[in-house]
Amino acid sequence: MSRAAQVSGSIRRRLIGQLVLGSAVLAAVLVLLVINLARNVAQDTQDSILMASVTSILDTMTVRDGEISVDLPYAALSMLGNVSEDRVFYRILADGQLLTGYDDLPDPGAPGREGGYVTAPYAETEIRMATAERRLSVGGTPIMVTVSVAQTRQGLMQTLAQVSRVGGAVGVGFFVLAALLAVLTTQSGLRPLRDLAGAVSRRGPKDLRPVKGPVPQEMAPLVTSLNSFIDRLRYSLSRSEDFIAEAAHRVRTPLFTVRTQAEIALRRVERPENRAAIKEMIRALDESSRAAGQLLDHAMVTFRTDHLEKEKVRLDELAEELVDRLRPVADLRDIGLSTQSAGNPVVQGDAVLIENALRNVLDNAIKYSATDSDVAMRIGQQGGQSFIEVRDHAGGFPEGALHRMTERFARGDNAGGTVGSGLGLTIAREVLEAHGGRLTLENKGDGACVTLWFPAS
Amino acid sequence: MRFLLVEDSMTLASAVLDRLRLDGHVVDHAPDVEQARAYASAADYDLILLDIMLPDGDGRDFLKSHRLARNETPVIVLTARSAVSDRVSVLDLGADDYITKPFDFSELEARCRAVLRRRGGGASTVQRFGDITFDPLAGTLCVDDRRVSLRNKELRLLEIFLSAPDRIFSKPKLVDRLFSYDEDVSDNAIEVYVGRLRKHLAGSDVEIVTVRGMGYRISRA
Numbered sequence: 001m002s003r004a005a006q007v008s009g010s011i012r013r014r015l016i017g018q019l020v021l022g023s024a025v026l027a028a029v030l031v032l033l034v035i036n037l038a039r040n041v042a043q044d045t046q047d048s049i050l051m052a053s054v055t056s057i058l059d060t061m062t063v064r065d066g067e068i069s070v071d072l073p074y075a076a077l078s079m080l081g082n083v084s085e086d087r088v089f090y091r092i093l094a095d096g097q098l099l100t101g102y103d104d105l106p107d108p109g110a111p112g113r114e115g116g117y118v119t120a121p122y123a124e125t126e127i128r129m130a131t132a133e134r135r136l137s138v139g140g141t142p143i144m145v146t147v148s149v150a151q152t153r154q155g156l157m158q159t160l161a162q163v164s165r166v167g168g169a170v171g172v173g174f175f176v177l178a179a180l181l182a183v184l185t186t187q188s189g190l191r192p193l194r195d196l197a198g199a200v201s202r203r204g205p206k207d208l209r210p211v212k213g214p215v216p217q218e219m220a221p222l223v224t225s226l227n228s229f230i231d232r233l234r235y236s237l238s239r240s241e242d243f244i245a246e247a248a249h250r251v252r253t254p255l256f257t258v259r260t261q262a263e264i265a266l267r268r269v270e271r272p273e274n275r276a277a278i279k280e281m282i283r284a285l286d287e288s289s290r291a292a293g294q295l296l297d298h299a300m301v302t303f304r305t306d307h308l309e310k311e312k313v314r315l316d317e318l319a320e321e322l323v324d325r326l327r328p329v330a331d332l333r334d335i336g337l338s339t340q341s342a343g344n345p346v347v348q349g350d351a352v353l354i355e356n357a358l359r360n361v362l363d364n365a366i367k368y369s370a371t372d373s374d375v376a377m378r379i380g381q382q383g384g385q386s387f388i389e390v391r392d393h394a395g396g397f398p399e400g401a402l403h404r405m406t407e408r409f410a411r412g413d414n415a416g417g418t419v420g421s422g423l424g425l426t427i428a429r430e431v432l433e434a435h436g437g438r439l440t441l442e443n444k445g446d447g448a449c450v451t452l453w454f455p456a457s
Numbered sequence: 458m459r460f461l462l463v464e465d466s467m468t469l470a471s472a473v474l475d476r477l478r479l480d481g482h483v484v485d486h487a488p489d490v491e492q493a494r495a496y497a498s499a500a501d502y503d504l505i506l507l508d509i510m511l512p513d514g515d516g517r518d519f520l521k522s523h524r525l526a527r528n529e530t531p532v533i534v535l536t537a538r539s540a541v542s543d544r545v546s547v548l549d550l551g552a553d554d555y556i557t558k559p560f561d562f563s564e565l566e567a568r569c570r571a572v573l574r575r576r577g578g579g580a581s582t583v584q585r586f587g588d589i590t591f592d593p594l595a596g597t598l599c600v601d602d603r604r605v606s607l608r609n610k611e612l613r614l615l616e617i618f619l620s621a622p623d624r625i626f627s628k629p630k631l632v633d634r635l636f637s638y639d640e641d642v643s644d645n646a647i648e649v650y651v652g653r654l655r656k657h658l659a660g661s662d663v664e665i666v667t668v669r670g671m672g673y674r675i676s677r678a
Contacts, residue, residue, distance in 0.1 A: 249558065253469055256559030260472035263562065264479055266633060275629060282638045289559060328567035331609045332637070371610070371640075 011193075015186045023178030031164075031171035038163035042156050043128075047117050050130035050149050053079055057092070057147045058134045066139045068094055077149075086152040089127065093146040094136075101148075105129065108148050119153075126153050192216050196223065208234040240303055248296040252289050259285040294423040297360075301353060301427050305434035310348040315386055315454070316341035316379045318351060322358055323377065326366065334372045337362075341379035345386035347454040349435045354452075357431035357439075360424035361390050361450045368394040368448075384456035385437070389449060396443035405441055428452065458503040458569070460484040463493040463519065464535065465511050469558070473506070476562055481620060490514040497528060504569055505532045509547070517550055524551035531572045535560070563637060567609075570594065584619055587663040587677040591615060600661040607657070610635055614650050618665065618675035627672040 053076040060071045070092055080088045091101035106120040108131035118129050129150035135142050192215055200211065210227040259282055266278045316339075323337050330337050347354075365375045369392050378389040397405055405425055428450075429439040437454040460477055464470040465488050477484045485500070487493040490513050497505065505523075509516040520532060534547045534555040547555055553572040556565055573582075574594045584591045590599040596612050598605045607615065617626065617634060628644040635650070636642050651673060655665055662678045 252559045253466065257468045257472045259559070260476050260562070264475050267479055267630070272629070279638055286638065328571045329564050331571075332563055332567050333640075334608045334610055372608075 012186050012190055015189070016182055019182030019186070020179045023175055023182065027171040027175040027178070030174060031167045034167040034170070035160070035164050038167070039160055042159050042163075046128055046151065046153075046156055047130060049080060050117070050128065050151060051132065053077060054130050054132045054147050054149045057090070057149070058132055058145070061092075061134065061136065061145055061147075063136055063138050068099065068136060068138060068143065068145065070100055072100075080149070080151055086155050087123075089122070089129075089150040091146075091148045091150075093148075095143050096146075099145075105148055105150055108146070122150065123152075127151060128153055128156075192219055200226070208237070237307070241300065244296050244300045244303065248293055251292040251296075255285050255289040255292070259289070291423075294360075294427070297356060298423055298427055298430075301356060301430055304350055304353050305430060308350060308353075308434055310350065313347050313349050313351045313354055315345040315347060315354075315388055318355055319358065319377055319379050319388055322355060322362065326359075326362055330366050330375070333366070333369070335366055335369050336374040337366075337377070338374065339377045339379065343381040343386075345379055345381055345388075345454075347386050347435070349454070353431045353434070357428040357452060358388060358390075360428050361452065364424050365390050365392040365394065365448070365450070368392065370394065386454045386456075387451050389451045391444060391447055391449045393445070393447040395446060396448045397441060399443070402441050402443070425450075458482050459501070461487065461493070461496050461500075461502045461505045461530075463487045463490075463505065463511070463516065464508040465489060466508075480566075488512070490516070490519050493519055494522070497523065497530070498526075502530050503573065505530055506535055506565075507532050507552070508535045517547065520547065520550045520552055529576075531576050533565075533568060533572060561637070586619055586622060586675075587661060589658065589661050589663050591619060598657055600658065603660070605657050608653075610650050611653050611657070614647075615654055618673070623674055623676050625668050625672050625674045631672070 056073050056076040057070070060073050060076075062069050062071075072090075077088055077090070080086070089102045089105055091103065091105045092099040104122075106118065106122060106127075106129065108129060109116060109118055116131050118131070120127060120129065127150040129148050131146060131148040133144055133146045136145050137143075196211065196215065196219065199213070208230055210230055211223050215223050262278055262282050262285065266275060266282070269275050269278060319339055319341070323339050327337055362375070362377075369375055373393045375390065375392045378387075378391075380387060407426065425439070425441070432439045432452055432454070435454060437452065440451045440453065442449045442451075460482055462470060462473055462477075462484055464473065464486070467488070470486050470488070474484050474486055485496050485502075487496050489511050493505075493507075493511075496502075507516045507520065511519075516534065520534070523530075523532065531553040532551070534552045535558050536547070536555050553575070554568050556568055570593070574596075582592065582594055584593070588600070591597075592599075593612060593616050596607050596609075598607055598615065613635060614631065617631065628647050631647045632642060632644055635647065651665055651667075658664060663675065664678055665673050665675050667673055
């Protein structure tokens, strides 16, 4: 009956996917932020050193004898050399005319009062240049002196590359850690769900108790509706079976009352023709009662085979119990019941149904057997299948009718006055077919041999 | 025997009462759990026939308290269904057997006999007539020092004869009580069993006499 659920996506995969994707984005942003910050810090450092040397050069400039004199302070440039292996360039202009230094340094643009910075290609590499101006008075004429100091950016680039590497490694580490955490969190977050599924699927076929045990708040609605579903299922199952039992009871009780009164009347009646009539009546009542019982048995069997719930059934124990139960009835007619079992005939099935099938077969055997005869049952295994064989000495099935004996309402020509509905073997056959087995009928010796075959479990 | 019938359906109960009384049994009827308790504590019964669904409670509750009170009277449960789960629950609660309603009286009688035999309660049921001793529960007949095990039909036939010594039983009446109605037997079938009983009784002072045109009776020589 169980059908695989239609699967659309997986919470686990989706959760892990979203968490991993999120941590990847976070890691990338983190790396970019770190690199950007490092670049700004490194740039600021270089800039302030460049500007410091520009300022110190400007400070040393004086006017001597109407000439501008520059005394390049060694410290101003060595400050730069100390920082890295980068090359240093400078240029000093007076009113745009080169005083000293490298004339081909790029144009500083408008340096402004606080000085300016520019990054430009130079000498087959890239330089960072700081520029500042100062007004000097030469013989009463104001002259604008512009000092530029530049430095290549290899050191800076190397530092940046290093920072990027470290940043990248930190980012990847962060990502791996976050992904790992995502997987672990998802697993533990979904554990209650898995536990619930396990607890429900481990249940036996008859177990319709509500699901108990603490569940997380989010799963409470699921468990609540599961429990109410189980409740409804149990209710409707019990109602169907109750209905069948109740219907049988309702039909058979009045028949029983009438039959009992007929029996009492029979004791008091002497005239043979009246006695024959009452006996006929009792027989008809028995027939109706039995037919009603079997019709409802048949309905019950159909209902249960439609909702077949299997559990382990020991055929030998089931047969022994049934024989103990039927023995008083068989004793009434001095019919001996014997069972003989071998092996370990365990089958997967519905014990109620199997018992019903076997009871119908045994009922038949007892019913058709003559007083003082025996009915023998053999339980065992053969070729992987388990079987229960019931043999009697009642003359067997009519030849030629063997194949149709299990059809509904079919009765042998030898049924005679024996009360029966013709449903017994049909019920047995349907039960076995529902279990993947079969019912075989044969005539052996002076009687019938009916065998219930069950597939290997 | 003395029965207590606990059953709420009046039509069903009166049919059972009539039928059991016809066989010479003493039967009290309790329609609910309360009266069942009152009857069970007031008198000693050989057997209690107990319905499960009663107006003022569950027959199983009665069964439980009956067993808790160490009342040893055997109980046969009358159930409306034959599901395995029901059977297991009543047997677990201490019922001796169950029978599905509606039942055949000969089946009920057979079950009662089986239950009483299992309980071994029966020195009181042993009957003495002439120089024979008959134990219907064990199914044995003692003549002198000879003990014979009787088959079911012989046993029941002897039981019927001994229930009213010297009374004449007609063949049709005996057939009614010995065979079920779906067995197509002639009245003469009874002769086989009378013949067997006579063989068992040989050597005693008890004999089954043929009353020509009337039937049989058992009497002391």
